[in-house]
Amino acid sequence: MEIQKLIGPRGLPGDDSWSSTPIWAFSPKALKANKAHVYQWDRYSITKIDGSWILIMTMAELGLGSFHEITFIDLEEGSISSIQSSKRFSRSLELGPSSSTSWQSSWFDDSMRLAFIKADSRRRLLAGSPALDLGNGIIGLDADIQITQDPSLQGLCTAQALKPESMQFCLQDHFMGMKAAGKLILGDRKMDLEQEGCLASYEWTRGRWVGKKQWLSAQASGLSGGHVVSICLSSLIDNALCIDGIIHKIGPVDMTVSRSQVEPWTFKDKEGRIELALSPSASSKAWTFGHFSGRAVADDGQVLEIEEMPGFAIDPRESKPDF
DSSP, X not given: OOXXXXXXXXXXXXXXXXXXXXXXXXXXXXXXXXXXXEEEEEEEEEEETXXXXXXXXXXXXXXXXXXXXXXXXXXXXXXXXXXXXXXXXXXXXXXXXXXXXXXXXXXXXXXXEEEEEEETTEEEEEEEEEEEEOSTXXXXXXXXXXXXOOTTXXXXXXXXXXXXXXTEEEEEEEEEEEEEEEEEEETTEEEEHHHHTEEEEEEEXXXXXXXXXXXXXXXXXXXXXXXXXXXXXXXXXXXEXXXXXEEEEOOOEEEEOOOSSSSOEEEEETTSSEEXXXXXXXXXXTEEEEEEEEEEEOTTXXXXXXXXXXXXXXXXXXXXXXX
């Protein structure tokens, strides 16, 4: 499908819609609106299939500043180690105009470095923070991760007109369940990600909205019944299963947010295709990390039993920066 510029009234998506392939190209310069409310981010999550840890890397432009983060979550220890770097009144970060564009973005300072490189179907992620305290006397993280995106992999690509009359919208592309290779070094421990068994997911978000982002979201990846399964849930329209690279779209999902480390988040749709609970292992401000359990139903009626699948949920109303 050909990549298109924003269309519809005043250059916005006319209706909420979704596709299994990227269709939107985004240019902040083309928006005839206050750039202080323009948000862009690329986020990668690497999940060890056995549920022991998650690595999340983010590069973002949020309003009038840039934000970068490396977060390692040890789900066995229930610990979160994070390094952040931001620069106010700077929009120097160059992020790709579409999720399918060959592109590279990078950032470094004294505390951390990040680079996201995409060349056709290949992706390379470089991340490092020599002083990141991972707990138990482990200091420093270094990653060189390779992802090959199968051309047949379907994505969850959505366009959502939040408030078209005031030029507020959100574009999101999710590509999930990709095999990750390369290395991850934690202190003196070096891991081969292919041997460890790891899955990669990518989120491309572009849009404009005024005020704090209000929608909830959740994501998980793992195995179920011999299938590679990823779950993407949102209080908007970003709801789907990705089963062996095929998207199975889900309707609206009701989410119950837990504010404690004991009570689970719950997720349930009206058609009976999603019934899941996220049991927390660790949390920090907007983020809750843990394991999903329950059931999910594919388009053909196949029931997938979800058991202790690693993932996370985000309540951005608790977040600063605003994403």
